Amino acid sequence: MxxxxxxxxxxxxxxxxxxxxxxxxxxxxxxxxxxxxxxxxxxxxxxxxxxxxxxxxxxxxxxxxxxxxxPGLNWFDDSRKEIINYGTGFRETLRLGMRRSVHNMLYRLNNEHxxxxxxxxxxxxxxxxxxxxxxxxxxxxxxxxxxxxxxxxxxxxxxxxxxxxxxxxxxxxxxxxxxxxxxxxxxxxxxxxxxxxxxxxxxxxxxxxxxxxxxxxxxxxxxxxxxxxxxxxxxxxxxxxxxxxxxxxxxxxxxxxxxxxxxxxxxxxxxSPTGASYRKFVIDLRKTLKKYRIGRIDRPVHKKDQIVLCVNQRMAYIYILDKNLSLSEVSEQLKNDPRIDIIARKDGDFIHVTSGMREGSLHYCPTGEYTDEYRQTWSMEGNPELLDLHVKNNNELFYGDYPDALARVYSVLHSHSGRFIVVNAKPGCDFKAQSTPFHLGGAAHGSLxxxxxxxxxxxxxxxxxxxxxxxxxxxxxxxxxxxxxxxxxx
Known part of the structure; x- marks a missing residue:
């Protein structure tokens, strides 16, 4: 048949x-x-x-x-020192270069990336x-x-x-x-x-x-x-x-x-429904990280640039270009904003998770004594509440507000080369960088x-x-x- x-x-x-x-x-x-x-x-x-x-x-x-x-609709290619954007919004795309974004979207996405x-x-x-x-x-x-x-x-x-x-x-x-x-x-x-x-x-x-x-x-x-x-x-x-x-x-x-x-x-x-107040619900990463030199999207990366920001609405990549600047230092700076619910980075073979909303930290890596609902195993130590993880009998892991969080956070942190931090906004909030579109009083996505x-x-x-x-x-x-x-x- x-x-x-x-x-x-x-x-x-x-x-x-x-x-x-x-x-x-x-x-x-x-x-x-x-x-x-x-x-x-x-x-x-x-x-x-x-x-x-x-x-x-x-x-x-x-x-x-x-x-x-x-890795997303907007990310940074560390090998070429260029932002890859597939079309996140008219103003941002125009500043990055319309021809470059269209070429990324129509050709390089499938044939190179x-x-x-x-x-x-x-x-x-x-x-x-x-x-x-x-x-x-x-x-x-x-x-x-x-x-x-x-x-x-x-x-x-x-x-x-x-x-x-x-x-x-x-x-x-x-x-x-x-x-x-x-x-x-x-x-x-x-x-x-x-x-x-x-x-x-x-x-x-x-x-x-x-x-x-x-x-x-x-x-x-x-x-x-x-x-x-x-x-x-x-x-x-x-x-x-x-x-x-x-x-x-x-x-x-x-x-x-x-x-x-x-x-x-x-x-x-x-x-996620977004709030109507700019001051309360738009997280401007340029202000949060204002003590650092942040690269501009309308020009090539300069040697003096310490950080590049790539926003994907309610999620963002923060790239650390300055080798003298540690990921942990920038993570601590991000923790000062209680609207950022997840801050994640690589730490050797482990993933290190902190938060602007919750205390403590979480370290984890694939394979170990914990088994989740998708039959994936993990090693883990620290505060599981940072990813709303629930541990039941026999080290069984179940997910709450962040479905399949361990695998998905691990995946983005290993999705491309470079030194970077991943941040996730709490519901109602949107990230913003230079010319990034945001959605006050409407809705947005991108987060975990x-x-x-x-x-x-x-x-x-x-x-x-x-x-x-x-x-x-x-x-x-x-x-x-x-x-x-x-x-x-x-």
Missing amino acids: KQKPVILLNIDSLMSEPLEVATQTGHAPALQFLMEKGSYIPNMVSSFPTMSVTIDSSLLTGTYADKHHV LSSDVTTIYEDLANMGIPSASINSFVYRGNTPKRLHVPRLLSTLTRFEDGEWTTNATSILSLGLFSKLRPRGFTLQIAAGNYKYTARELRHLIRRKQLPGFTFCIFQDLDARIHFRGPMDIKGIAKIDREIQKTLNMYPSWEEALNRNVWMVMGDNGH HKQESLVPLVIAGTTEKPLFPRMVDMKELVLRLNCQRDNSRI
Whole structure:
């Protein structure tokens, strides 16, 4: 029996509570149908930082950032002494250089930054002879060389000669104006379409009977709405649901859509509501660390610069360039701000965690006498309350406010080279550096907290589930479903 194609719809910033409200009040009948006919997991653990490119890299490679090496939307490449930004906000991107950011996002992310030591779902499926499709995702690395074209009006924004470049991608790739499935398709977005464009590209594949073994679609619009309107925005979910309805309506019945395909719908990150007072809720790291010389983003790093700041909304990297400046000294300075709930750094083979909110410290490293709920083992000493860890009988570890915290904090501190500290803001607060966007009275993400880390997953058309409710376990599920397809051919 031929295995069904797998369609994964990733709705950027979809969260369990507003999803449940939308379906229970009749605002999202398509999602309600999929939830009732399939499995619903409300607490899938995202990656860290909870930012799109890191999340997509974790989902597609089945690894955290220590393996796939995409540390966030904004980070510092110590080997090149340059800030890597994939587009965090107009003012910050403009100061860093629009051409450089676009080049990072469209090309270097997949061809240089995403580690060659890991493989994506697309690459593994291609090695099995199974094609795949990527629609609207900036992480698209596959085994098929693709010649992508830059529209003439946008050529000044890129570094590609003659407005074209070759990249290794999925066999079917849709990426806004750079690669379209429908010849006459048009989007106002430069590099990725809006929710209607994404759905139309997917429906094009269904209409042409060209669905591959795996199709990954991203609907991005909800994220922007939530940043300004707050986490409980139902209208955005309803708009995307109408596009899913149109897609299911292409089949004789919605039940038949499940008979022919496996449908998965999931969020990528949640949001934390942010306070309305700048003084109380915006953590300006330049002021917190004002005693040090901090590099500016609108010029190359100077030899005299001691620190570089890379903010990912509610999480930030603090890079220590001055070799005479210790990580512990800067950590102590950060502890003076009670709005910073986690301060983490490498300390030899261990991870050292302190806080501006709580007393004490925590030292830990992989492998040891403690076993967590994901069957990972750890050595640990100090105050477990810093990561809201709960130790039960027989040294069993359970997570509270920071899901899979030990693995996720470890991963970012081993995700790239350099001397740096990772900081996490308490709920309601946003980090800020030079020209960093912040979200007063709205919502933001990026942090380790469960508000941003737990997302919903709906699976319909199969009874299979991921081994654990984590983003990094999605790859194994997709490959398992497609291995069933591969075995059916034997």
